[in-house]
Amino acid sequence: MGVTKEQVESSLTSKLNPSHLEVIDTSGGCGASFAIEIVSEQFEGKRLLERHRIVNGALEEEMKEIHALSIKKALTPEQWKQQQESEKSKSDA
Amino acid sequence: MAYGNFERLALCLVVTGERLRREQLTMALRWAMAVSSPNSSLHADAALPKFSSTKTLYPSQGTFNFPPNSTSRLLFSGPKSNNFSSTARTLPFRCFASALTPQLKDTLDKVVKSNKVVLFMKGTKDFPQCGFSNTVVQILNSFNVPFVTVNILENELLRQGLKEYSSWPTFPQLYIEGEFFGGCDITVEAFKSGELQELLEKAMCS
Structure with a gap:
């Protein structure tokens, strides 16, 4: 039972067309708990709550098996770029 | 027995x-x-x-007792x-088309509207039974604002119904001033950004 990391990735990729996606299985093997970082243009102009709803919606089928889904980041490509740059400048300094 | x-x-x-x-x-x-x-x-x-929100609320405990x-x-x-x-x-309640009966919806409307901050969680605020629920309780405690909690583990129908009511698949679920605010991640994020504090202060003053 449970869901695999690949299933979560493929659902998110096909539905949200993310420019960056990282899925981490935090369940310790049972496939019921995941952490996600996702960057998609579909988040443009949406509040965080709406972004989470989009992700939850994309994983509707999987959510039946998933106990905990932690969405670490749900950013637009623009925000992602900014974050990457600020992190880069921090490490450079 | x-x-x-x-x-x-x-x-x-x-x-x-x-x-x-x-x-x-x-x-x-x-x-x-x-x-x-x-x-x-x-x-x-x-x-x-x-269900009757006024009768089952015990303000001293800040906890709703939904009948099991x-x-x-x-x-x-x-x-x-x-x-x-x-x-x-x-x-299993999945066999029913919808767990959110009109009666339950009315009750939930009353619960979230008659209290400024309501947390639907696993366990109670004194004894959270899930790490994510605990996180949100700790955040709310840190603001020192009054909030009521509803233990969704006590009532499977309530648990399923709430998922539909909030269109949110997991718990905890935080309501502020009758509006669904978010789950654990959103609450943590808003806590870090200061948005939650702002919102809670506004809610307490209104």
Whole structure:
């Protein structure tokens, strides 16, 4: 039972067309708990709550098996770029 | 054993409850509880199948006591009710088209609107039974704002119904001023950004 990391990735990729996606299985093997970082243009102009709803919606089928889904980041490509740059400048300094 | 008897008796009363007036039902349930489990922590009012947000709220504890699976008893009433046993509470509710009955929706409307901050969580604020729920409790505690919690583990129908009510698949679920605010991640994020503090201050002043 449970869901695999690949299933979560493929659902998110096909539905949200993310420019960056990282899925981490935090369940310790049972496939019921995941952490996600996702960057998609579909988040443009949406509040965080709406972004989470989009992700939850994309994983509707999987959510039946998933106990905990932690969405670490749900950013637009623009925000992602900014974050990457600020992190880069921090490490450079 | 005493509890099992009580459950059967309670179901009996629920099934025949349509004919009984509400007061009579309350009296009967009080009697049933006194007889079957004198030390029970359950409240007679809370055991009534009809949710009432004003009656089940105990402000001193800041906790709602939803009756354990009481609505499920209503659903199981009818010809099948003869077979009612304690196993009924573990039956999966997915077989029903919708767990969010109009009655439950009304009750939830009342609960989230009559309290500024409501947290639907696993466990209680003093004894959270899930790390994510605990995180949100700690955040709310840090602001020192009054909030009520509802333990969704006590009532499977409530748990399923809430998922539909909030269109949110997981718990905890935080409501501020009658509006769904978010789950654990969103609350943590808003806590870090200061947005949550702003919102809570606004809610407390209104």
